[in-house]
Amino acid sequence: MLDIKILDRYDKSGMYKIYDMWPQLAKQYYHFDYKPVEFDDIDNIVFTGMGGSGTIGNVLAAILSKKNIHVSVVKGFHLPKTADSKTLVIATSVSGSTVETLTVLDSAIKAGCKAISFSSGGKIESYSKKKKIEWRQVPLLNSPRASFPIYLYSILNVLGDIIPVKKHDVDESISQLEKTKKKISSLNLVCNPSLELAEWISGVPVIYYPFGLQAAAIRFKNSLSENAKVHAMAEDIMEACHNGIVAWESKSNLQPILIQGKDDFGKTKILWGIIEEYFSENKIGYTAIKSVDGSILSKVVNLIYLLDYCSLYRAVLSKIDPTPIRSIEFVKKRMK
Template sequence: MDISTIEKYDSQKMYKVYDKWPEIARESFESNQKSIDFGNIDHIVFAGMGGSGAIGDTFSSILSKTKIHVNVVKGYLLPTTVDPNTLVITVSVSGNTAETLAILDSAFKKKSKIIAFSSGGKMLEYCTKNKIEHILVPQCHSPRASFTSYLYTMLKVLYSFLHIKQEDILESITELEKLCGKINSSNLNENNPSLDLAEWITGIPMIYYPFGLQSVAIRFKNTLQENAKIHAIAEDVVEACHNGIVSWEKKSNVKPILLQGADDYIKTKERWNVLEKYFKDNKIDFRKVSSNKGSILSKIINLIYLLDYTTIYLAILSKTDPSPVSSIDYIKQRMQ
């Protein structure tokens, strides 16, 4: 693996955006965007699809231990519990995502509080027409590569209102900067954990995750599908021990990857130990990917960074261009 090989297959230079993820994160959070307070809110709905939907998953994990009721909607319909005390946050990097535009329209008709984030398009037009709060965030290469610019812009606008500690946000950026030195395109050797994992992956990855890291697992599954163009599966590790574990009794080309959090619940840690022993006893090759320590935000964003870059390297290793998503375009063109 070298730069010339990456550039041969990465036609749109996605890797260059990922090399700048920490820089983009810091610039986005230190921008002149103003924090907004929406007052008395007891329910938040994040709406978005694909790369935009991953941001809602991340916020849901960050807010999982608060008293705020959070829904993540990936589709056309709002929960029936949405009312004027609900804040609906719509995210569409393109600004033209049909499902998210439908949610925006429904939220407006229900008179809920709304804030929208996009790079323009129909979402900006709708918000301007109906005087809805809209934050313009430029797209970086593609919706999935724009993750940090959108996440940290949203954190800048919402962190005070959502009571997310500023020091946790800054810590997560510092950890991103440290990780970048290990996984970026200037470090293409055996000490690069993203490249190492990419070289190990064959067949169909089975991603096991604990409570709190669901957003990471879903994101990893999605980027494996979009960047490396391979099938991938994600399962909650506790639930899998009541059903999915049985599938390992037959040989297959599925490869288990264990996403482990530094502060997983004690019974989850016990389960990881049992699961690892099960794989060893049955001679099933597996990999562990462990989070750093720190806030839940730092754990999530750093795992996403490491695993996203893994999918880029995996694409290059299989002589696949990570950027085009022709099958998605096929669907969208027929769903206008």
């Protein structure tokens, strides 16, 4: 049985202690006294960031998906050609040295875009100060992925007038994080849904999601790779029903995980029922994870919390330290 001693033995940097602080960190940085910022005449927002920083763009894009503003998420080197003086580029690099993010930020300035950057320091800080770009320093705790709530809620704080999220929805999301913590944190290692999911995973997870919850699914795939050092796949459930589902006709060690929203669109709920029937009839073991009630912010952030903690537990159960990312460091050293 997993206990604190085992967590400490394998999670040598104490990542789980940062995860335990997520509700507190979200609240702290949403109310942090950052210098306010104003941008006028914006009809297009581009979020740019990679890895843990990139998750933030996915979450904010989900929040803005029903707003009257065009949103793009860039994970790479290229700024959309449609970006212009009415475009706000939001660059996030927790480490402050992400070459892709810095490249997009440089392209944004050359294209005459408005811009703001968030980092713990590094080249992003130096470049922003040199080019007189709005920059806000946000701390790094343990790793970019563990720092997720600090960055997300700092951005919601600083850009509250631009990213139209109601204060009620932000407060609700933090309140839900506190409730989720009681179920999944290291303080409760019995009847813990994150731990139970980690114990269930033995093969390669295939994570199915509806479009609105894409941010949580992609994040889970990435966290399983970074923390637990395992392969994982993520597929939009609608698209999978037109192609990917056929692959289940062959035996494999893949394990389907269904990421469902409490109030998914009616047709989506019907589809989930059909998929579960298909897996049951074909004796394919699967598990379904449902979001909390509330706003899209509450749903996505709390799913990320539960699923990130699952990836950490999966690492420890496999006697793996979740923090080191040697393969990523191999690539980064050669991309400088």
